[in-house]
Amino acid sequence: xxxxxxxxxxxxxxxxxxxxxxxxxxxxxxxxxxxxxxxxxxxxxxxxxxxxxxxxxxxxxxxxxxxxxxxxxxxxxxxxxxxxxxxxxxxxxxxxxxxxxxxxxxxxxxxxxxxxxxxxxxxxxxxxxxxxxxxxxxxxxxxxxxxxxxxxxxxxxxxxxxxxxxxxxxxxxxxxxxxxxxxxxxxxxxxxxxxxxxxxxxxxxxxxxxxxxxxxxxxxxxxxxxxxxxxxxxxxxxxxxxxxxxxxxxxxxxxxxxxxxxxxxxxxxxxxxxxxxxxxxxxxxxxxxxxxxxxxxxxxxxxxxxxxxxxxxxxxxxxxxxxxxxxxxxxxxxxxxxxxxxxxxxxxxxxxxxxxxxxxxxxxxxxxxxxxxxxxxxxxxxxxxxxxxxxxxxxxxxxxxxxxxxxxxxxxxxxxxxxxxxxxxxxxxxxxxxxxxxxxxxxxxxxxxxxxxxxxxxxxxxxxxxxxxxxxxxxxxxxxxxxxxxxxxxxxxxxxxxxxxxxxxxxxxxxxxxxxxxxxxxxxxxxxxxxxxxxxxxxxxxxxxxxxxxxxxxxxxxxxxxxxxxxxxxxxxx
Ligand SMILES: Nc1nc2c(ncn2[C@@H]2O[C@H](COP(=O)(O)OP(=O)(O)O)[C@@H](O)[C@H]2O)c(=O)[nH]1
Ligand SMILES: [Mg+2]
Numbered sequence: 077x078x079x080x081x082x083x084x085x086x087x088x089x090x091x092x093x094x095x096x097x098x099x100x101x102x103x104x105x106x107x108x109x110x111x112x113x114x115x116x117x118x119x120x121x122x123x124x125x126x127x128x129x130x131x132x133x134x135x136x137x138x139x140x141x142x143x144x145x146x147x148x149x150x151x152x153x154x155x156x157x158x159x160x161x162x163x164x165x166x167x168x169x170x171x172x173x174x175x176x177x178x179x180x181x182x183x184x185x186x187x188x189x190x191x192x193x194x195x196x197x198x199x200x201x202x203x204x205x206x207x208x209x210x211x212x213x214x215x216x217x218x219x220x221x222x223x224x225x226x227x228x229x230x231x232x233x234x235x236x237x238x239x240x241x242x243x244x245x246x247x248x249x250x251x252x253x254x255x256x257x258x259x260x261x262x263x264x265x266x267x268x269x270x271x272x273x274x275x276x277x278x279x280x281x282x283x284x285x286x287x288x289x290x291x292x293x294x295x296x297x298x299x300x301x302x303x304x305x306x307x308x309x310x311x312x313x314x315x316x317x318x319x320x321x322x323x324x325x326x327x328x329x330x331x332x333x334x335x336x337x338x339x340x341x342x343x344x345x346x347x348x349x350x351x352x353x354x355x356x357x358x359x360x361x362x363x364x365x366x367x368x369x370x371x372x373x374x375x376x377x378x379x380x381x382x383x384x385x386x387x388x389x390x391x392x393x394x395x396x397x398x399x400x401x402x403x404x405x406x407x408x409x410x411x412x413x414x415x416x417x418x419x420x421x422x423x424x425x426x427x428x429x430x431x432x433x434x435x436x437x438x439x440x441x442x443x444x445x446x447x448x449x450x451x452x453x454x455x456x457x458x459x460x461x462x463x464x465x466x467x468x469x470x471x472x473x474x475x476x477x478x479x480x481x482x483x484x485x486x487x488x489x490x491x492x493x494x495x496x497x498x499x500x501x502x503x504x505x506x507x508x509x510x511x512x513x514x515x516x517x518x519x520x521x522x523x524x525x526x527x528x529x530x531x532x533x534x535x536x537x538x539x540x541x542x543x544x545x546x547x548x549x550x551x552x553x554x555x556x557x558x559x560x561x562x563x564x565x566x567x568x569x570x571x572x573x574x575x576x577x578x579x580x581x582x583x584x585x586x587x588x589x590x591x592x593x594x595x596x597x598x599x600x601x602x603x604x605x606x607x608x609x610x611x612x613x614x615x616x617x618x619x620x621x622x623x624x625x626x627x628x629x630x631x632x633x634x635x636x637x638x639x640x641x642x643x644x645x646x647x648x649x650x
Contacts, residue, residue: 081146081322082127082193083330089647090193093339094123096640100346103633106626107356112349119342124168127194127329127338130216132244133226134237138257139198141294142226145318146325148301151186152198163216166196194221194329217244221338222328223252229259229291232271233278245283253288253324254279259317260293290321339648343641350638357630364623371620375613381463382606388459389598392452396594397587399444404583407437408576415572450509452598457505460605464612468493512601516593 082090097120104113131139140152143166151166162182169185177183197216217223223244227233244250256275262268272289279287297318303309313319328334410433414422422429 081190081326081329083326086330086335087193089335089339089644090123092640093342093644094120096637096644097123097342097346099633100349100637103630103637104349104353107353107630109353109356112352116345116349119345123339123342124192125195127221127334128197128216128219129194129222129224129325129329130197130199130220131224131226132199132240132252133224133255134228134231134234135200137226137228137231138294139224139226141298142224142255142257142292143196143198145294145297145301145316146322147188147190148298149188151188151196161200163200164198166191166198168192168195217250220250221334222325223250224255225252225287226255226257227275228257229261229268229271232256232275238278238282241279241283251285251287253328254290255321256289256291257294259291260296260315262291288324290317290324292317292321294318336648339644343645343648346637346641350634350641353630353634357627357634360623360627361631364620364627368620368624371613371616375610375617377463378606378610378613381460381609382602384463385456385459385602385605386599388455389452389595389602392448392455393591393594393598395448396445397591399441399448400583400587400590403437403439403441404580406439407433407579407583410437411572411575411579415568415575417568446509446513449513449594450505453509453512453601454505456598456602456605457508460609464609508601512594512597515597515600516590519593519596 097116101113101116101120104110104116131143133139138154140154143152144150144154152164162176162180165177165181165183167183167185168191169187171185171187173185175183175185197220225237225241225244227237241252244252254275256271259268259271262271268291272291276287276289279285293316296312296316300309300312300316300318303312413419414429414432422432
């Protein structure tokens with residue numbers, strides 16, 4: 077079969093090497109090494125050009141017929157009339173196309189499997205040689221793996237053929253193999269032997285080397301490959317004498333030495349490119365490693381932030397405690413003073429009593445508490461942002477600003493900075509403090525004092541009054557008539573002691589409940605702040621993760637390709 081012109085094993089190696097180079101090309105492009113990728117593409121292209129066969133000979137000697145017989149298909153037109161005065165490059169293409177590369181060079185693409193492994197150059201007759209042909213031929217001859225000189229039995233070794241061969245041998249230092257086509261025209265073996273002798277000595281005398289000479293019949297060989305009749309094919313095969321020539325071509329093209337040269341070159345290129353990839357990949361890996369560590373540290377740092385945030389409202393809470401304690405003391409003083417006979421008017425006037433209590437005891441407790449809460453919120457936010465900014469600065473130092481390939485923090489950093497900026501601008505201490513306070517007031521701990529409906533600005537004072545005085549006052553009011561009636565002077569101190577006791581109890585409970593409610597609100601807010609700051613890390617983590625996957629994939633591919641290069645080398649050498 078024509079396919080076997082290239083040994084199947086060699087074809088397999090070629091395919092694998094082609095696949096290897098394609099993968100390497102992709103890897104280099106992914107790694108951003110465009111120039112190297114281009115070099116690999118060139119090596120791959122050279123591999124496709126593997127096994128360049130140049131056919132020379134007089135017009136009408138049967139060059140096209142020999143090619144067609146080798147392939148077992150009509151790649152080239154045959155005929156007694158010169159069809160072209162151009163050098164024709166025949167190579168693989170998905171479909172049959174013809175393209176004029178220059179005035180004297182025609183490229184023909186044919187979807188023939190064998191052309192995946194070899195490229196043919198068909199030259200016009202040697203007698204039509206022009207300067208341009210010579211120059212073009214010069215482009216191909218030195219690269220040729222095989223130069224086929226086709227002469228014909230009926231006109232063996234013409235003078236123009238000798239002239240052309242002298243270019244090949246003399247100017248370009250190439251050897252060639254000689255086909256004597258149309259040997260079916262020989263009337264006897266003796267005649268044929270004579271022609272063979274003529275050609276062999278003619279070349280030897282002129283060029284100083286003894287050529288391989290193959291007398292054959294391309295016409296019969298083609299028939300022996302394509303005739304539908306088994307009998308015809310079996311008879312014509314030996315008659316065509318084509319087999320030794322075909323075997324020779326196969327050995328020349330797929331012999332171990334040539335294969336080693338053909339496949340070794342691109343493999344060397346691949347090895348070099350893989351080696352060149354080590355440093356940049358290691359650098360990306362190191363960068364990524366540093367960034368990942370930094371991000372993880374930042375994540376830890378932020379987790380710790382939540383804890384740190386709790387410290388920031390401890391002081392305001394203690395101050396609120398102190399404020400309530402002061403209030404309690406004022407309340408005790410107020411009650412001790414109020415429960416006297418001289419003050420009986422105040423005790424009888426519930427509204428006045430309340431007003432006085434508000435004025436002397438409660439004072440601006442609401443505002444005071446609100447301002448402590450505000451400073452707690454403020455401290456917490458400031459702390460969160462401070463931690464965040466500090467972390468961001470550290471991260472900036474650790475993660476490279478830009479790199480043509482690899483971890484790119486620029487985008488995520490811009491996002492982070494925007495977010496931090498937004499947090500700063502959004503920061504409305506008073507509003508947040510009020511919200512926090514309202515949240516605390518709505519909590520079950522505090523609504524027990526006044527009911528949820530009474531909540532509003534300054535309600536804490538109301539809470540306080542309700543908590544400390546309602547019972548005392550109510551209790552007092554109820555017995556006032558009795559007091560007057562009995563005129564009992566022992567009754568007032570009793571009531572006073574009772575009221576003070578109640579105030580103390582209530583204040584103690586309120587202190588505790590308010591603290592619990594506020595703490596809960598602060599904790600919630602700290603958690604929200606920590607979460608918000610935490611989510612700002614997400615894009616950076618995503619970027620690091622993306623880079624991690626990219627680098628890991630590239631490393632794995634590099635190692636796989638390296639192993640494949642080694643395997644291919646071993647098989648080529650075998
Ligand atoms: N008798 C005979 N004629 C052949 C043989 N091979 C080719 N020819 C004829 O020789 C002529 C030229 O063949 P072609 O392949 O076109 O020659 P090219 O100009 O060198 O490409 C054609 O008419 C073919 O039919 C052969 O083996 N025996
Ligand atoms: Mg031809």
